[in-house]
Amino acid sequence: MKLLDLINNLQVIKLDNKDELSNLEITSIEMDSRQVSEGSLFVCKEGLTFDGHQFIDDAVEKGAKAIVAQRPVKTNVPVILVPSTKQALAQLADTFYGQPSQQLSMIGITGTNGKTTLTYLLDAIFSKAHHKTAVIGTIDMKIGEKRYPVQNTTPDPLFLHKHLRLMLDEGVDTVIMEVSSHALKQGRVFGIDFDTAVYTNLSQDHLDYHPTMEDYAYAKSLLFAQLGNTYSKAKKAAIINSDDRYAELMMDATAQPIVNYSLDGSAVINVEDYNISPSGLTINLNTPDGPANITTKLTGKFNIYNILAAVGTAYQHNISLEVISEAIKGMEGVPGRFELVDSKQNFSVIVDYAHTPDSLENVLQTIDDLKEHRVITIIGCGGDRDRTKRPLMADAAMKYSDHVIYTSDNPRSEDPSAILADMTRHLRDDDEVFTVIENRREAIERAVQIAEKDDIILIAGKGHETYQEVNGERHHFDDREVAREMVQLRMSL
Ligand SMILES: CC(=O)N[C@H]1[C@@H](OP(=O)(O)OP(=O)(O)OC[C@H]2O[C@@H](n3ccc(=O)[nH]c3=O)[C@H](O)[C@@H]2O)O[C@H](CO)[C@@H](O)[C@@H]1O[C@H](C)C(=O)N[C@@H](C)C(=O)N[C@H](CCC(=O)O)C(=O)O
Ligand SMILES: Nc1ncnc2c1ncn2[C@@H]1O[C@H](COP(=O)(O)OP(=O)(O)OP(=O)(O)O)[C@@H](O)[C@H]1O
Ligand SMILES: N[C@H](CCC[C@H](N)C(=O)O)C(=O)O
Ligand SMILES: [Mg+2]
Numbered sequence: 117m118k119l120l121d122l123i124n125n126l127q128v129i130k131l132d133n134k135d136e137l138s139n140l141e142i143t144s145i146e147m148d149s150r151q152v153s154e155g156s157l158f159v160c161k162e163g164l165t166f167d168g169h170q171f172i173d174d175a176v177e178k179g180a181k182a183i184v185a186q187r188p189v190k191t192n193v194p195v196i197l198v199p200s201t202k203q204a205l206a207q208l209a210d211t212f213y214g215q216p217s218q219q220l221s222m223i224g225i226t227g228t229n230g231k232t233t234l235t236y237l238l239d240a241i242f243s244k245a246h247h248k249t250a251v252i253g254t255i256d257m258k259i260g261e262k263r264y265p266v267q268n269t270t271p272d273p274l275f276l277h278k279h280l281r282l283m284l285d286e287g288v289d290t291v292i293m294e295v296s297s298h299a300l301k302q303g304r305v306f307g308i309d310f311d312t313a314v315y316t317n318l319s320q321d322h323l324d325y326h327p328t329m330e331d332y333a334y335a336k337s338l339l340f341a342q343l344g345n346t347y348s349k350a351k352k353a354a355i356i357n358s359d360d361r362y363a364e365l366m367m368d369a370t371a372q373p374i375v376n377y378s379l380d381g382s383a384v385i386n387v388e389d390y391n392i393s394p395s396g397l398t399i400n401l402n403t404p405d406g407p408a409n410i411t412t413k414l415t416g417k418f419n420i421y422n423i424l425a426a427v428g429t430a431y432q433h434n435i436s437l438e439v440i441s442e443a444i445k446g447m448e449g450v451p452g453r454f455e456l457v458d459s460k461q462n463f464s465v466i467v468d469y470a471h472t473p474d475s476l477e478n479v480l481q482t483i484d485d486l487k488e489h490r491v492i493t494i495i496g497c498g499g500d501r502d503r504t505k506r507p508l509m510a511d512a513a514m515k516y517s518d519h520v521i522y523t524s525d526n527p528r529s530e531d532p533s534a535i536l537a538d539m540t541r542h543l544r545d546d547d548e549v550f551t552v553i554e555n556r557r558e559a560i561e562r563a564v565q566i567a568e569k570d571d572i573i574l575i576a577g578k579g580h581e582t583y584q585e586v587n588g589e590r591h592h593f594d595d596r597e598v599a600r601e602m603v604q605l606r607m608s609l
Pocket of ligand 4: 231232253254255269294
């Protein structure tokens with residue numbers, strides 16, 4: 117694309133050597149000098165670890181033909197000086213890839229917990245309604261039936277707009293994506309024309325990144341503010357959990373129609389009654405399209421909220437209650453979310469992704485309602501993440517478990533024993549209710565060794581993850597594999 121066409125709508129402060137630019141052809145936009153190739157436009161992004169401006173020489177050496185910067189820089193290629201490269205990056209990406217989000221039905225989901233689960237529910241429903249879907253989230257990116265790895269739950273603008281264009285070209289009509297608070301604060305979803313924004317809940321997480329819960333909540337509210345003020349023909353809406361304490365903040369942030377959902381009161385989508393069992397849920401709910409009876413293999417009261425959010429979103433997209441019910445009924449579980457490891461042993465092993473105080477409380481409350489004997493919980497906390505949640509997670513585990521084994525999750529650059537100390541230093545262990553085993557594999561082995569008939573072992577925090585991240589390296593580790601190996605070993609003895 118001609119550079120002058122690409123930057124036509126960009127607000128620039130200064131444009132050096134404009135005449136040299138007239139015939140410049142841009143082959144790609146990059147924000148990482150290591151990805152630059154001949155003909156790239158390099159955008160200097162100020163990050164949390166590095167400042168992109170320091171890599172201009174590297175970028176030019178690799179073939180960058182022009183630079184977008186937000187402060188004056190010296191280099192021998194044209195420099196486009198803008199007030200904010202964070203905003204310019206998204207606008208340039210949107211232009212370069214032909215504004216794909218405006219030709220797609222875009223559904224964005226935000227909240228502390230439930231986003232990934234909800235993407236699976238919505239993917240099942242929209243696929244059943246004969247939409248060609250794409251999903252972007254924590255586990256991976258799915259385009260039609262193909263799956264691709266992603267580095268972030270919500271990727272950067274270049275990755276997003278590039279892949280939205282690819283999805284459009286592959287006939288996708290509906291994109292379902294998780295939108296993290298990091299992404300909202302960093303402007304990763306700028307330029308994406310969302311049709312529907314969904315709010316699950318807010319509880320403590322990421323306070324290593326957000327200075328306060330208010331900052332965290334404000335970041336989430338940006339998704340609703342970014343739905344825009346115009347009542348376009350595209351019929352936008354905000355799907356909001358009325359029972360959550362931050363619901364009002366999200367509702368106040370948007371000009372768009374609100375489809376709220378609730379277990380406890382009047383809402384557009386509300387519940388008559390429900391039943392929770394080990395094998396799943398049945399929910400009788402009301403919608404403007406009439407009543408519906410929903411059954412699902414998902415279990416736990418928290419999943420009722422995920423179902424209501426899915427029903428509200430599908431209703432907003434004119435999908436019939438019959439298709440919604442059928443799709444949810446037929447949906448298998450979500451990888452690493454309340455996933456059973458069953459090798460015909462006489463006790464249960466559940467692997468779950470709960471890694472926040474609220475999600476751990478939710479999943480243990482569900483287990484508490486289902487249990488027939490003891491509960492043994494294995495839990496750790498991620499390194500380079502919110503340290504203040506560590507004792508809270510330890511307490512949640514103690515509150516519902518007969519025995520807890522504290523272990524490592526992804527230590528990352530932290531000392532695993534220091535993380536475990538953060539979790540357990542305030543605990544008293546008079547009745548030997550907990551042990552600390554730093555090695556996760558040994559922790560799972562111990563739990564399987566001590567399990568008695570009808571016990572439930574919960575292995576929490578990593579869910580679908582197939583790695584353990586230590587000092588920047590990801591070593592293969594899959595809770596489900598290790599649990600299965602240990603159970604089969606015990607059964608062979
Ligand atoms: C802390 C954080 O959020 N960092 C994110 C951020 O990186 P950054 O801008 O701080 O990058 P940086 O390393 O400081 O580099 C600054 C700039 O210099 C450039 N650079 C850097 C090095 C070089 O040699 N050359 C070069 O040009 C970089 O490309 C970048 O443009 O922007 C990047 C691009 O969008 C993200 O990939 C990166 O996510 C890191 C990997 C990360 O781990 N983030 C986690 C905390 C995160 O975002 N999690 C959320 C939610 C998780 C959940 O709850 O589900 C997520 O959405 O994944
Ligand atoms: N609606 C909910 N409310 C509270 N906890 C939930 C809810 N849905 C799922 N959980 C719990 O939170 C864990 C994570 O669920 P899920 O992966 O769907 O959330 P997420 O928002 O995508 O999380 P992340 O932001 O880490 O990607 C689940 O394993 C379960 O324990
Ligand atoms: N097992 C992971 C879960 C959190 C992953 C994601 N939510 C993030 O914060 O990057 C950890 O605690 O390290
Ligand atoms: Mg997720």
